[in-house]
Amino acid sequence: MARTAGVSVQTVRYYERAGLLPRPPRTPSGYRIYSPEAAARLRFIKQAQAVGFSLEEVREILRLKYNGRSPCECVRGMLEEKLVRVEREMETLRRFRNELRQTLGRARKLPHLPHSASAICPIIEIQSTKKPRGEKR
Amino acid sequence: MARTAGVSVQTVRYYERAGLLPRPPRTPSGYRIYSPEAAARLRFIKQAQAVGFSLEEVREILRLKYNGRSPCECVRGMLEEKLVRVEREMETLRRFRNELRQTLGRARKLPHLPHSASAICPIIEIQSTKKPRGEKR
């Protein structure tokens, strides 16, 4: 089942431990037997991730579903929230890019400017002090 | 020193362990004694982070400096590379935002469309399968 969904065997077992996949029945020797439903659920998890959901969010969606309620309304809300956060992140990134460009601009004229010999790196030290950036995983 | 630089004491000690700050002299009872140079170096680390450098990169810059070479050329190169990566990330984010918008658009008309009752969440399952998104730290 792992292979048909394009994930590793460990990942499937990780999802099971994390409560995202139900515990499947076993053969007498302890091998897991996966139903087509389980495979569908695994595909669903992957699709939800592709849409940008964390496993925690997927858990919540599945919890709603298996409590008999349609998760769609909740999902729509989550997506809207996600859109807002993405737009905010884009703005942050845009500002960061502009700062980077300014810094590079200054770096290009730096050799012509006077700077103290005790400095570690004038390119960096010439900056106005701002908040640190996370920038990535 | 931690306070004047706006970081926690543990962070300073973490930097020392990580080789970013030199091991300072101690009082007889073992307390660290920080020179103004150490404080300057700590400020430098924070500035470099604000410009987007990882501690690993800061380590590299300091290594160059304390081998007697000017790190500026290397820093310029790193910044240019960083700019490229940021622009790539912006593009990724832009595409992701567009997908999110499309998904939300589909979600709004979903109640009017027919979909199988066995689905977990049609909003998600209607997606064309794409690569997963990291989206953040």
Place this chain on the structure above:
DNA sequence: CTTGACTCTATAGTGGGCTATAGGGTTTAG
């Protein structure tokens, strides 16, 4: 019967930059 490709469990590690906790010692003001 052996070999190779699988399966199982349990546990630990990854990255990055810290933060928290436990258990102790030191310094300074009142």
Place this chain on the structure above:
DNA sequence: CTAAACCCTATAGCCCACTATAGAGTCAAG
């Protein structure tokens, strides 16, 4: 002399979604 406010070390935990490793069992083909 005591209490508060520091300092010290060492170790573990956080976040997330996996990935890796060790050690053991199972299954099918030749």
